[in-house]
Amino acid sequence: MLIGEVARCSGVSARMLRHYESLGLVRPTDRTGGGYREYSDEDIRRIFHIESLRSLGLSLREVGRALDDPGFAPSELVEDLVRQTRERIAAETELLTRLRRIGSAEPADWHDVLRTVALLQALASRSPETRQRAALSSVDEAPVPVEALVEAVLGETDPSVAGALRWALARSGESGLPLLARGLGSPLAEVRDRAVRAVAEIPGDRATALLREALGDADLPVRGHAALELGARGAPEAVPTLIDMVVGEVNDVDAADALSALASCPALADRIAGLLVDRLAHGTTEPSARRRLAQALADVPGPTASRALTDLSRDGDRAVALTAAYVLGRRGAL
Numbered sequence: 001m002l003i004g005e006v007a008r009c010s011g012v013s014a015r016m017l018r019h020y021e022s023l024g025l026v027r028p029t030d031r032t033g034g035g036y037r038e039y040s041d042e043d044i045r046r047i048f049h050i051e052s053l054r055s056l057g058l059s060l061r062e063v064g065r066a067l068d069d070p071g072f073a074p075s076e077l078v079e080d081l082v083r084q085t086r087e088r089i090a091a092e093t094e095l096l097t098r099l100r101r102i103g104s105a106e107p108a109d110w111h112d113v114l115r116t117v118a119l120l121q122a123l124a125s126r127s128p129e130t131r132q133r134a135a136l137s138s139v140d141e142a143p144v145p146v147e148a149l150v151e152a153v154l155g156e157t158d159p160s161v162a163g164a165l166r167w168a169l170a171r172s173g174e175s176g177l178p179l180l181a182r183g184l185g186s187p188l189a190e191v192r193d194r195a196v197r198a199v200a201e202i203p204g205d206r207a208t209a210l211l212r213e214a215l216g217d218a219d220l221p222v223r224g225h226a227a228l229e230l231g232a233r234g235a236p237e238a239v240p241t242l243i244d245m246v247v248g249e250v251n252d253v254d255a256a257d258a259l260s261a262l263a264s265c266p267a268l269a270d271r272i273a274g275l276l277v278d279r280l281a282h283g284t285t286e287p288s289a290r291r292r293l294a295q296a297l298a299d300v301p302g303p304t305a306s307r308a309l310t311d312l313s314r315d316g317d318r319a320v321a322l323t324a325a326y327v328l329g330r331r332g333a334l
Helices: 003-010 014-023 041-055 060-068 074-104 110-123 128-137 146-155 159-171 173-184 189-200 205-214 220-232 236-248 252-263 266-280 287-297 303-312 318-331
Strands: none
Touching (some): 041 060, 110 128, 146 189, 173 189, 173 205, 189 205, 189 220, 236 287, 252 266, 266 287, 266 303
16 A cells, blocks of 8 residues: 555555654555555554554654563553643643633733732732732732632631631622532531631521531531521521530530520520520530530520529539529529
8 A cells, every 4th residue: 555545544644654654663564666655554553553652642752662662561651641641631720720710800901811810829829928918909909700719718728818818709799609519518627617607708698598508517616607607697597506516615605695696586595595404404414514504594584594594503513503603693593
């Protein structure tokens, strides 16, 4: 088969076939009487082998080694190709993400593009001060895409920077909630915690609905942050978690304050008192937990709370009894 026919059959141009020949990758077996290259079936099979190996990312030099070196071991080369491919995909994905974020900011001109790029780079800086300045300036100087803000919020470990990022994200309204919802589903408790803190700073029913979902989180600090904000929003679903926080000494003072605020509603006061009493009746409650529960009962109105405090004033643990007696004194029961 002549070179033109081989080119049509294989899809490899005649010029590339001549290049393969110059490199010694494939040589025509014969020549016609007129001196034209003539390829055998074995030559054509080798051409297809060359193209197959090239499709995996091998260089022509590596292809030659793979085909002609009897001691060639492909496993190491394949592993190296896998690593290179992953690095290339990661780089391309990062570029695609950056371009999408710049596009979502709807820049009016190249000046806007450059400002957005600068802010995105600042958000990724190793310096907490730089990240914080970027978060604070993102609202006024140049709009940072919500996707970038959410990613920064979910990954930020510095408390000051995290607060600035949550503030900037809250200024963008509810647009970040779908992305924060994904954060609430993260397998990492610290990411879920950052997500629920960010949701807590966004007003509205959609944010409240996400906070209610977070009450089912397996991690008490995570559902605790949701409960504190729901308590501030007057949601009664927060009560059981707030009591868990008091017993578990997780932001227990804030949790007791939230219970007190919810108990100001007459329809909730007796229910909250009843749940606190139920927890006191649990035989495994430690003296320190009973003391915190007594403190939580302090601002819960009604006879149920008063009776529970009276019982606690006779508690076998002196610290619990004194705490309950003090609380009763404040309530005017003595």
